[in-house]
Amino acid sequence: MFAIRCSSNRVLRAIGARNTLDAPRGPSRRSRSGPRGERSGRALRVDSAGVATKSSSGNDTLGGPGRGHRRGVAADEVRRHNLGAVLERLHLAGPLSRSDLTKATGLNRSTIADLLAELTAIGLVEERPGAPGSGPGRPSPVVQVRPHRASVLAVELAVDSIAVATVGLGGHVYNLVRVARPRGRFSPEETVQDVAKLAGPLLDSLPADHSLVGVGVAVVGITRRSDGFVHLAPNLGWRDVPISAMLAGELDLGAPVLAANEADLGALAEHRRGRQPGIANLVYVSGEVGIGAGVIVDGKPLLGSAGYAGEAGHTLINPEGSVCRCGAIGCWETEAGEAALLRRAGVSEGAGRLSEVAERAAAGDERTLRAIADVGRWLGLGIGNLINLFNPDLVVLGGLYQRLFTFLEPSVLEGSAQRTLAAPGGMATIACSALGPDASLIGAAELVMSRVIADPASFDGPGVGERAGAREGAR
């Protein structure tokens, strides 16, 4: 029924992808007039009425004197979109020749040259001579991003760990640190202090002429995207925590801080850089202490009105079940989350106990294998529900499910087969994350990069000297 594949490729890859952006709706640091639309990856042209339309040929009309204000506004919008389309292609695909960029975007050669000149002037891309080929004429120059000119501080606030990474345009990871945190050191104040301590050395080691364009934060909780406000993170014990504002104050970087749910960001990372980059219909299920789900439909993140969609861990799966940390009874995570697994396996709760389960399973311990099979069936039942709801081509399992996938696989299949309707079930592949434990962290970086790509000309983040000045001024 399903083809399941799993490997533990943890290397961040830059792979050509169908391009779709997660366009956050919060205010930009230096926003321009005009909407920031979802990006289709196609270049735009301006029609005779001054309306931007998708281009499927190289006959693009860009810039130049318009016939009125409306046309001028549309041309600005088209130019912004096309700058973003070119930058996004390079961000995801890696270095490309000018001729490949021309083919990929559908824009003509002179338009590409014009756009690359602007991106080069901003400092986001650079060109080098192409290698001599077998064909006639001069080789096409090769274009690539300059990672440090759009650097991001990515943060993941999980239950058992805090991770911080510096990531450049193109997905280049400069440094990544993940530290276990003791259960009990959960207060928002302690958490932002810990993040600042971890981030300092990483930021200091970035190239001297880097530009920090933002901080992206993945949180295990229900998080409002517009202002990074955590309404509820039951497994951290948080309620109504303005995490973005707190981190902005503690880090004092002069750059925007964007926060979102960790499973939503895991889905974004899997969509862009995961097992099948660019896949249009994807569900990402992340298992930690709780269960989170992120959904990509038609290439776009399914966020809901404020970013709260995907709280699959708190949907009913067993009316006879136990009380959840959210206060309801029989939530999916009470049957398939980490606590259920440890309880069934006879392992006491606590940080690092999952490794004990994995070791016992590898040694063939019967009770442990039975516990994993029970949890896998509940996990599969919930996945079956998600397959029926969203008709994904791919369901990606992350977190603890990625670690234990080899043992979970048969029972997950069994459980999902019980729930799925034949048509959507027959289309869905279930696989473990190709990005490993860092999927949400990578998604946090991509969240910020989305804003750069949405309007490249507006982004020129504070350099290291300016940040030092801001800190001095604050003292």
Ligand SMILES: [Zn+2]
């Ligand atoms: Zn619940």
